[in-house]
Amino acid sequence: MEKQRRKVLKSGSGAALLGLLATAGVIRPGMALAESNRTAFEARSMAATLKAIGAASLVDSTEVQLSGPDIAENGAAVHLGISSTLPNVTMIAILVEKNPNPLAVAFRLPEGTQANVQTRVKMAQSSNVYVLVKAGDRFFMANKEIRVTLGGCGG
Amino acid sequence: MATSPTKIRATAKDGVAEVKVLISHEMESGQRKDAAGAVFPAWFITEVTARHNDRVVLAADFGTAVSKNPYLAFRFKGGAAGDRISLTWKDNKGETRTDETKIA
Numbered sequence: 294m295e296k297q298r299r300k301v302l303k304s305g306s307g308a309a310l311l312g313l314l315a316t317a318g319v320i321r322p323g324m325a326l327a328e329s330n331r332t333a334f335e336a337r338s339m340a341a342t343l344k345a346i347g348a349a350s351l352v353d354s355t356e357v358q359l360s361g362p363d364i365a366e367n368g369a370a371v372h373l374g375i376s377s378t379l380p381n382v383t384m385i386a387i388l389v390e391k392n393p394n395p396l397a398v399a400f401r402l403p404e405g406t407q408a409n410v411q412t413r414v415k416m417a418q419s420s421n422v423y424v425l426v427k428a429g430d431r432f433f434m435a436n437k438e439i440r441v442t443l444g445g446c447g448g
Numbered sequence: 449m450a451t452s453p454t455k456i457r458a459t460a461k462d463g464v465a466e467v468k469v470l471i472s473h474e475m476e477s478g479q480r481k482d483a484a485g486a487v488f489p490a491w492f493i494t495e496v497t498a499r500h501n502d503r504v505v506l507a508a509d510f511g512t513a514v515s516k517n518p519y520l521a522f523r524f525k526g527g528a529a530g531d532r533i534s535l536t537w538k539d540n541k542g543e544t545r546t547d548e549t550k551i552a
Contacts, residue, residue: 331494334511370515389513393479397513406505406524407464413515415477 334396339423342388342395346432348425354379354433359424361439368416368441375410375424377433382408384427391420416441454547458533465527465551467498467505469520469535477512493518495538500527527551 333345343351360374375385385408386399397414408426416422419440426433452472459466471493478490490512498506498520505524527533534548 330509334509372519392513394511394513396511398511399509400522401507401509403504403507405526406522409523410506411519411521413519415475415513415515417479 348432357426357435359435359437364440370413377408379428382428386425388423451545456549458551460527460551466523471518475516493537493539497536499534
């Protein structure tokens with residue numbers, strides 16, 4: 294199944310084909326990263342990414358914290374820390390709005406793992422960075438604008 | 449292609465283990481071009497799994513926007529000194545590597 298999906302992506306007649314598969318029920322939006330979900334990483338806009346993740350409704354929450362620099366000198370490695378005081382967090386995703394593919398990374402947290410992760414991401418240009426947290430069946434988010442003085446994806 | 453070891457540091461305090469990981473990987477995004485304008489093909493880690501003894505404590509899906517030589521830090525309940533912590537990654541070329549350490 295997983296392999297099949299990848300082959301489809303590679304063969305690459307893109308969105309139309311994916312739409313067809315979605316209606317045929319081969320891939321469903323809302324598979325929601327319980328399993329690895331590569332389609333979300335291929336999405337080119339925030340809206341499409343959120344749809345692929347299955348986050349239909351989002352709630353801004355003060356219980357989700359995103360820490361990072363206000364100004365990043367080097368967009369190739371922007372250090373981000375995410376933590377949340379929400380209970381039952383099962384997924385944390387980082388989305389950089391103005392990157393070619395907004396979804397940078399999605400963490401799946403089993404029970405016992407705290408909603409507290411750090412990583413480094415690339416940013417093509419100054420952008421809003423969103424962090425999406427799935428707690429129970431609901432999605433919460435926080436965002437932060439990070440200015441980049443040197444992009445990390447060009448060259 | 450040979451892969452380089454993943455550096456893993458794990459410490460336990462008050463029943464909570466903190467794990468810091470530095471993976472050695474190019475993480476080529478597929479967006480960069482060389483001087484002649486040819487695109488460097490994408491080469492990046494797609495999946496990372498961290499285990500405490502044999503139990504998964506963190507799974508992550510990476511896109512191309514994770515930095516070169518990815519850094520991760522996370523915490524989980526229940527680690528004790530001497531327990532095994534392993535980290536496995538897989539990239540889009542099918543290369544995979546597992547490294548292991550003990551909680552200090």
